[in-house]
Amino acid sequence: MKVPMLDLSEQYASLKTEVLEALDGVMSNSVFILGSNVKKLEADIAEYSHVAHGIGCGNGSDAIHIALQAAGVGPGDEVITTPFTFFATGGAIVRAGATPVYADIDPVSFNIDPAEIEKHITVKTKAIIPVHLYGQMADMVSIRKIADKHNLIVIEDAAQAIGARQGDFTVGELGDAATYSFFPTKNLGAYGDGGMIVTNNEDIAEKCRVIRVHGSKPKYYHSVLGYNSRLDELQAAVLNVKFPHLEDWSKLRRTHADFYTQLLNEKVGNYVKTPVKVEGFHHVFHQYTILTERRDELQAYLKENGVETMIYYPLPLHIQPVFESLGYKNGDYPKAEKAANEALSLPMFPELKEEQQKYVVEKIAEFFSGK
Known part of the structure; x- marks a missing residue:
């Protein structure tokens, strides 16, 4: 698929x-x-x-x-x-x-x-x-x-x-x-x-x-x-x-996000961290972004199996070459740097199908099971 x-x-x-x-x-x-x-x-x-x-x-x-x-x-x-x-x-x-x-x-x-x-x-x-x-x-x-x-x-x-x-x-x-x-x-x-x-x-x-x-x-x-x-x-x-149509599309995104989270929690367990809908906040899920220490390997495996993903964003602003003159370095913002190294966004759009989501999670589970 x-x-x-x-x-x-x-x-x-x-x-x-x-x-x-x-x-x-x-x-x-x-x-x-x-x-x-x-x-x-x-x-x-x-x-x-x-x-x-x-x-x-x-x-x-x-x-x-x-x-x-x-x-x-x-x-x-x-x-x-x-x-x-x-x-x-x-x-x-x-x-x-x-x-x-x-x-x-x-x-x-x-x-x-x-x-x-x-x-x-x-x-x-x-x-x-x-x-x-x-x-x-x-x-x-x-x-x-x-x-x-x-x-x-x-x-x-x-x-x-x-x-x-x-x-x-x-x-x-x-x-x-x-x-x-x-x-x-x-x-x-x-x-x-x-x-x-x-x-x-x-x-x-x-x-x-x-x-x-x-x-x-x-x-x-x-x-x-x-x-x-x-x-x-x-x-x-x-x-x-x-x-x-925006509100309806946002509802679909939230539904897809809930389904991803349910499937990932069932099939992948502690290998990935799923997004948190913070209490009191209404999330519209422009992206559904997971965290994993094996991000780059997982992305490569998913690509081999037909699943497109994106990394938003691989290099924080403070260590972008164009801002070098500002004097920042690796280690200055450890939480942002950790997210940049671990964040992986999965397919997300209103018309996404359940069978597509199931396939994505199946391949993530395969990767972590080592099959």
Whole structure:
């Protein structure tokens, strides 16, 4: 059996008529930049996030960068974030002219540990970027308290966690802003790049809108140095078709996650550590990620048997070659480094079949049994 990490073909087949009609509507209307589809999606995602403003932009990486600039983060500032995340988080901080400072993770949730944050706050600290990794929110209640105590800005990197919650709070409610990615592999994915910033802060929202159009307001008058980073009208049309299905897709992901956990606990026992749904948190399972000390061997065995897996992420930010000048080294963040050496994400998408999951777990059990 072949089990892909992600298969979008069945999802497209179920939405094909609606998608093509939406795309034809854009072509017929011939408004391709910041048109009605972008405005609708911005309003819907903002409402879904329980905030007042949505600002569509070119991609999730730009969303972080633009949000930082709009919040006043720049040269001389330090931004505390997790070392266990996709490169875009650290890259956006550096592009904004600030310096990333890392705090180790909670090994249960994989997210930044609030208890580690205060250790790294200095007079230069301007902001915190928690990353809601794999679909589970960081402890935003604790992070917000720390930020308020030290008068810090909080930008949530929610690229993998649209719809995730902590108690009654959803992504975006407790941060000064939150950023989404609509990369095709995301829980709400476009057919190309796309991103969005959501915020309750009127000033941040207005600055984001200006920055995404070259810093121009009014048109052709530039008060700040901005970028060309607008959510494409065609991508917004696709996302408007998909968005009403997001909650159902998230429920399916949670169901698949529960089934994986049940099977792994029954058949693999203590050889792997399964993801923890932390009490009080609503996990949307962008990824289903296990931990094992024999990660690389297991991945190779699964590949030989037709099962695609991914490692998110094999090298923490603090030891990435491009950030060598920051002076970090192996051993500085042991929990993040351990996760980077042991994390393996299994196939996860709403249309995943039980027989596919059974096969994946069967092959994992075979590997550890030595058969």
